[in-house]
Amino acid sequence: MLLSLPAPVAPIAAHSLLIFLLQAGLLLLLAVVFGRLTARFGMPSVVGELFVGVLLGPSLLAWAVPGLHGWLFPASAEQYHLLDGVGQIGVLLLVGLTGMQMDMRMVRRRFGAAAGVGFGGLVLPLGLGIGAGFVLPKMLIPEGTEVTVFALFLGVAMCVSAIPVIAKTLIDMNLLHRNVGQLTLAAGMIDDVFGWLLLSVVSAMAVNAVTSGTVILSLAYLIAIVAFAFTLGRPLVRGALRVAGKSDGPGATVGVVVALLLLASAGTHALGLEALFGAFVCGILIGTAGKVDPAKLAPLRTVVLAVFAPLFFATAGLRMDLTALIRPQVLLTGLAVLALAIIGKFVGVYAGARFSGLNKWEGLALGAGLNARGVIGIMVATVGLRLGILGVEIYTIVILVAIVTPLMAPPILRFAVKRIELTAEEEVRENEHRAWTSQPAANQQERIL
Numbered sequence: 001m002l003l004s005l006p007a008p009v010a011p012i013a014a015h016s017l018l019i020f021l022l023q024a025g026l027l028l029l030l031a032v033v034f035g036r037l038t039a040r041f042g043m044p045s046v047v048g049e050l051f052v053g054v055l056l057g058p059s060l061l062a063w064a065v066p067g068l069h070g071w072l073f074p075a076s077a078e079q080y081h082l083l084d085g086v087g088q089i090g091v092l093l094l095v096g097l098t099g100m101q102m103d104m105r106m107v108r109r110r111f112g113a114a115a116g117v118g119f120g121g122l123v124l125p126l127g128l129g130i131g132a133g134f135v136l137p138k139m140l141i142p143e144g145t146e147v148t149v150f151a152l153f154l155g156v157a158m159c160v161s162a163i164p165v166i167a168k169t170l171i172d173m174n175l176l177h178r179n180v181g182q183l184t185l186a187a188g189m190i191d192d193v194f195g196w197l198l199l200s201v202v203s204a205m206a207v208n209a210v211t212s213g214t215v216i217l218s219l220a221y222l223i224a225i226v227a228f229a230f231t232l233g234r235p236l237v238r239g240a241l242r243v244a245g246k247s248d249g250p251g252a253t254v255g256v257v258v259a260l261l262l263l264a265s266a267g268t269h270a271l272g273l274e275a276l277f278g279a280f281v282c283g284i285l286i287g288t289a290g291k292v293d294p295a296k297l298a299p300l301r302t303v304v305l306a307v308f309a310p311l312f313f314a315t316a317g318l319r320m321d322l323t324a325l326i327r328p329q330v331l332l333t334g335l336a337v338l339a340l341a342i343i344g345k346f347v348g349v350y351a352g353a354r355f356s357g358l359n360k361w362e363g364l365a366l367g368a369g370l371n372a373r374g375v376i377g378i379m380v381a382t383v384g385l386r387l388g389i390l391g392v393e394i395y396t397i398v399i400l401v402a403i404v405t406p407l408m409a410p411p412i413l414r415f416a417v418k419r420i421e422l423t424a425e426e427e428v429r430e431n432e433h434r435a436w437t438s439q440p441a442a443n444q445q446e447r448i449l
Contacts (some may be wrong), residue, residue: 005289031310053317058223087315090308092279094259098167098284113356118190125344129155161188162376177430234289250296261443301361324396361419368412377402
């Protein structure tokens with residue numbers, strides 16, 4: 001008996017490919033242009049890149065020229081998934097590169113400060129968000145959603161930080177080598193680990209009754225990933241990069257690094273945790289155990305910062321719809337939630353920093369950096385919308401928080417960091433970061449981006 005073979009999968013349709021190429025090309029071109037414009041005004045390029053999505057999305061283009069928007073961005077999940085796939089690779093590589101530049105010696109030495117800052121930035125906004133969820137107008141809660149689940153989800157949305165946006169902002173402002181920049185990333189990762197853990201629990205509550213086993217299993221996975229990474233993972237990464245480093249040129253090293261980051265992301269995603277967590281941990285391993293020649297990773301860094309990251313941020317902006325804020329009740333509710341999100345995160349982080357022995361300027365800089373929700377807030381809101389926990393109005397409000405908070409970070413960071421003395425350790429770290437570029441011109445281009 002002959003086995004019947006499955007029919008070959010048809011390639012992407014010609015029209016779908018055309019639309020995808022137009023979308024990607026237009027988004028990238030405008031992201032580069034608006035990114036440079038915002039940089040000229042002293043803001044990180046990520047602000048301009050996010051604005052491109054707002055400009056071409058339902059907030060503006062769909063309202064002004066609906067026919068053109070419907071043709072260029074058709075309401076087709078398959079079409080959107082093409083952009084999403086490229087964007088996801090971009091954000092994972094960006095987070096991985098950030099992990100590679102983490103100074104783990106400083107993080108280990110000041111883990112108490114990072115944990116204190118992260119704890120303060122997690123607990124207070126989480127509590128304020130949960131409280132707000134119980135007092136918001138009931139008309140904003142989707143029918144069939146339990147108020148408790150809704151309140152918990154709003155708390156999670158308000159307590160997370162956006163590691164990709166924070167990383168891009170620190171890179172744009174040339175602050176990644178500063179101790180306060182390293183502490184911001186370390187504390188942000190602590191926030192996000194617990195934030196995504198809480199998100200998985202609340203999502204389980206929305207779909208099924210949450211059990212103690214769900215929480216324990218998620219914590220067990222988290223501990224197992226960290227244990228694997230720093231026991232078996234370290235020699236595996238070191239061996240793979242040693243073999244790749246024997247090749248002439250950077251090609252083999254770049255390919256192996258990208259493969260390791262994507263496989264690590266797939267591993268944490270398969271366990272129900274956030275893929276970004278896997279990329280960040282793998283990046284740390286590559287930076288600490290891989291002993292990679294920074295010059296060999298300069299091409300990867302340039303492509304990620306100049307192509308993948310702008311495309312991802314522009315794509316994320318496409319899902320924002322700010323027209324719902326025209327309704328007065330939604331606008332007032334949105335402003336109240338925005339104020340609670342900003343105050344809760346800022347006060348919590350500042351209190352945690354001061355309690356951990358940091359000075360007021362370091363606390364101010366940390367509060368500004370960790371306030372950025374950005375695309376992580378957008379991702380959390382998207383999960384809530386998909387599960388039916390959030391309605392369109394609250395979804396838009398969470399998006400408003402995600403847009404406004406990254407805009408606040410640069411001026412406050414710039415003001416605070418000027419008053420923090422540069423240490424010899426930071427100067428050494430800055431020279432190490434400069435080695436990631438193959439020539440000074442490339443370094444200058446990164447600062448412009």
